Amino acid sequence: MKVSKNNIILFIIFGLSFIIGLIFLIIPFISEMPDGLEKVSEDTMGFLKKDDFMPALKAPMPDYTIPTVKQRFNKQYAGIIGVFVVFGITVFIGYLLRKRRKNL
Amino acid sequence: MHIPDGFLDTKMWVAMGGISSAFVTVAVRKANKQISEKHIPLLGVMAAFVFAAQLFNFPVGGGTSGHFMGATLIAILLGPWAAVLIMTTVLTVQCLVFQDGGLTALGANIFNMGIMGGFFGYYVNTAIQLLVRNKKGIFIGGFTAAWCSIVLSAVCCAIELGMSGTVPLKIVVPAMAGIHVVIGIGEGLITVATLSLLLRVRPDLLHVQKI
Numbered sequence: 001m002k003v004s005k006n007n008i009i010l011f012i013i014f015g016l017s018f019i020i021g022l023i024f025l026i027i028p029f030i031s032e033m034p035d036g037l038e039k040v041s042e043d044t045m046g047f048l049k050k051d052d053f054m055p056a057l058k059a060p061m062p063d064y065t066i067p068t069v070k071q072r073f074n075k076q077y078a079g080i081i082g083v084f085v086v087f088g089i090t091v092f093i094g095y096l097l098r099k100r101r102k103n104l
Numbered sequence: 105m106h107i108p109d110g111f112l113d114t115k116m117w118v119a120m121g122g123i124s125s126a127f128v129t130v131a132v133r134k135a136n137k138q139i140s141e142k143h144i145p146l147l148g149v150m151a152a153f154v155f156a157a158q159l160f161n162f163p164v165g166g167g168t169s170g171h172f173m174g175a176t177l178i179a180i181l182l183g184p185w186a187a188v189l190i191m192t193t194v195l196t197v198q199c200l201v202f203q204d205g206g207l208t209a210l211g212a213n214i215f216n217m218g219i220m221g222g223f224f225g226y227y228v229n230t231a232i233q234l235l236v237r238n239k240k241g242i243f244i245g246g247f248t249a250a251w252c253s254i255v256l257s258a259v260c261c262a263i264e265l266g267m268s269g270t271v272p273l274k275i276v277v278p279a280m281a282g283i284h285v286v287i288g289i290g291e292g293l294i295t296v297a298t299l300s301l302l303l304r305v306r307p308d309l310l311h312v313q314k315i
Contacts, residue, residue, distance in 0.1 A: 008145050015149035019156045031161040031169035036283040037105045037261060039168040044271045044279060055109050059203035064159060078202070079159050083152045086197050090151040090190060094144035097135045 016087065023079040030075075105173070105261055105284075106198065106213055109206030113268040120264065121211030124192075127219050131188040138315045143182070146312060150178055151190045153298075155197065162290050170287030173217050173257065176225025176250040177295045181302075183314030184226040191218030212264050216257045225253035239303075242310070246299045247292035254291045258284035 034042060061067065064078045112120070139147070154174035161169040174194075179187035195213050198204040205213045232245035262280035266273030302309050 008142075012145050012149060015145075016152060019149070019152050022153075023156050023159065026160045030159065031163040033161070033163055033167055033169040035105065035161060035169050035171060036164075036258060036280065036287050037107065039166075040262075040276060040279045040283060041111070041265075041271070044275050055203055055206055057200070057203075057207045059199070059201055061201055062203035064202050064204070075159075079156060082155050082159075082197060082202065085201060086155040086194055087148045087152040089197065090193050091144055091148040093189065093193065094139055094147045097132065098139045098141060098144060099137070 016083065019083055020080055023083070024073075024076055027075050027079065105217060105257060106195070106205030107209035107216075107261060107264070109208050111206070111268070111270055112209055112212055112264055113270075116264055116268045117208045117212060120209075120215050124211040124214040124219065127188055128192050128214070131185045131192075134185040135189055135315055138313065140313070143186075143312065143315070146309065147182065147186065147190065150181065151193055154178065154190065155194050157294060158194070158198070164283070164286045164290065166283075168283055170284070170290055172294045173221055173254060173291055175218055175221030175257075176229065176246070176253040176291070177298055179222040179226035180229050180246060180249065180295075180299070181309065182312060184223045186315040187222030187226065188214075188218050189315075191222060212261070216260045216264070220260050221253040221257045224256050225249040228252045242299055242303065243296050246295045250292040250295035251288035254284050254288035255281060258287075 033039075055062075061078050061081070064075055064082070066074050066078050066081075154172075154177070157172040157174060159171070161171045164170045175187045175191050178190050182190075192214050195205060195210060195218065199207055199210050199213075226249070229245040229249035232248055233241045235241070236244055258280040259277060262277040263273065265271050266276050270276075299310070
């Protein structure tokens with residue numbers, strides 16, 4: 001893989017656009033059913049639903065929803081914010097950890 | 105499969121936090137030696153992809169859904185230590201920003217999905233690729249490894265719940281394994297679909313140096 005700045009920027013733009021497109025495509029089809037662990041805990045313990053427990057910390061966007069905003073694409077926006085946060089943090093960590101020329 | 109706060113007792117979540125911290129420390133050291141500039145955009149985009157794909161809960165019947173985990177996919181493309189790093193980032197953001205998975209259970213979640221999922225998936229895939237040395241091997245390896253990683257993660261999760269005294273082990277292990285045998289098929293299909301897409305548009309990405 002040739003490393004040129006242009007290639008990298010194109011890869012990131014293409015990659016992130018693809019992911020954001022994917023979010024808009026899949027979010028309307030998300031199943032609201034409990035997931036494997038939630039289902040098992042409901043079945044085996046009867047009472048254990050996520051909401052029955054106090055979370056140790058209040059997150060700004062619980063359940064991938066922006067709380068104050070009531071609009072159609074709420075979950076999509078929350079998802080896109082998450083994508084950029086995860087991308088940003090990972091790239092930042094990558095830069096911190098990368099091999100530096102003087103270390104080679 | 106994100107364990108919320110309150111499902112694990114104190115000794116369990118402290119222990120899992122310790123084990124995961126140790127693994128993450130080693131992952132950081134390994135990455136420090138091996139991440140090159142060309143890894144960085146790929147790490148970022150794959151982490152973003154895993155986060156987005158995890159949003160998609162698909163129905164698996166019986167009033168239950170499952171979602172993609174992604175540790176195996178990353179381990180196949182970038183290596184098991186990269187999977188530990190990326191899964192740690194994704195799970196931490198999910199916990200702190202979206203309240204998906206408890207803060208006290210973060211160590212356990214990183215262990216189950218990132219460490220066990222990533223390493224087991226990686227080695228299952230490597231073994232199968234050695235046996236089936238062609239393009240088919242990539243798909244058979246990817247599907248099998250992804251399926252195995254989900255079932256193993258679910259069993260680990262169940263054992264932690266059982267040992268915490270939240271649910272009897274005898275009940276929770278077969279129940280979690282049973283559901284995730286089905287969810288694993290979804291994981292396998294998404295992993296194979298992503299690998300085949302990459303094989304078409306950027307086959308070079310399948311040969312990036314592993315971390």
